[in-house]
Amino acid sequence: PQLPIIGIAKTITNGPINNNDGSYNITYQILLENMGNVTLSNVQAVDYLSTTFASAVSYTVVTTSSTDLIINNSYDGSTDPNILMGTDVLIVGASGTVDVTVQVVPGPLDRKSVV
Numbered sequence: 001p002q003l004p005i006i007g008i009a010k011t012i013t014n015g016p017i018n019n020n021d022g023s024y025n026i027t028y029q030i031l032l033e034n035m036g037n038v039t040l041s042n043v044q045a046v047d048y049l050s051t052t053f054a055s056a057v058s059y060t061v062v063t064t065s066s067t068d069l070i071i072n073n074s075y076d077g078s079t080d081p082n083i084l085m086g087t088d089v090l091i092v093g094a095s096g097t098v099d100v101t102v103q104v105v106p107g108p109l110d111r112k113s114v115v
Contacts, residue, residue: 002036002037002038003036003037003038004036004038004040005034005035005036006032006033006034006035006036006040006043006090007031007032007033007034007035008030008031008032008033008045009030009031010028010029010030010031010047011028011029011031012026012027012028013027013028013029013099014026014027014101015027016104019103022105023103023104023105024103024104024105024106025062025101025102025103025104026101026102026104027099027100027101027102028099028100028102029097029098029099029100030045030047030083030097030098030100031095031096031097032045032069032090032095032096032097032098033090033093033094033095034090034091034092034093034094034095036092037092038092039089039090039091039092040089040090041089042086042087042088043069043084043086043088043089043090043096044082044083044084044086045082045083045084045098046081046082046083047077047081047083047100048077048078048081049061049076049077049078049081049102050077050078052077053102053104055106055107056104056105056106056107057105057106057107058104058105059077059102059103059104059105060076060102060103061075061076061077061100061101061102062101062102062103063099063100063101064083064098064099064100064101065098065099066096066097066098066099067097068095068096068097068098069084069088069096069097069098070084070085070087070088071083071084071085071098072084072085072086077102083098083100084098
């Protein structure tokens with residue numbers, strides 16, 4: 001039987017880097033891999049930065065890049081959470097990566113926490 005499976009992993013590759021203005025840059029990489037036994041068409045990666053940085057004062061996508069997949073240049077992580085154009089094809093065993101750099105202004109610390 002046909003078994004379409006896509007694997008996805010997200011890891012921080014750089015940062016947080018202090019921009020000395022109250023903001024930090026964080027770069028992470030998303031790996032997409034066809035782990036099934038059929039070719040995958042219209043591959044898409046969705047990343048809601050409003051969830052990832054829920055406690056932040058603000059966040060801005062600085063760059064997105066990939067040498068393997070077609071980037072959606074409108075991706076902002078909130079009104080447009082689609083990182084890719086959705087036109088890529090991954091053959092069985094193939095993979096691709098996307099690098100995303102986000103500038104984050106963190107929210108206030110919770111001073112009521114007890115350790």
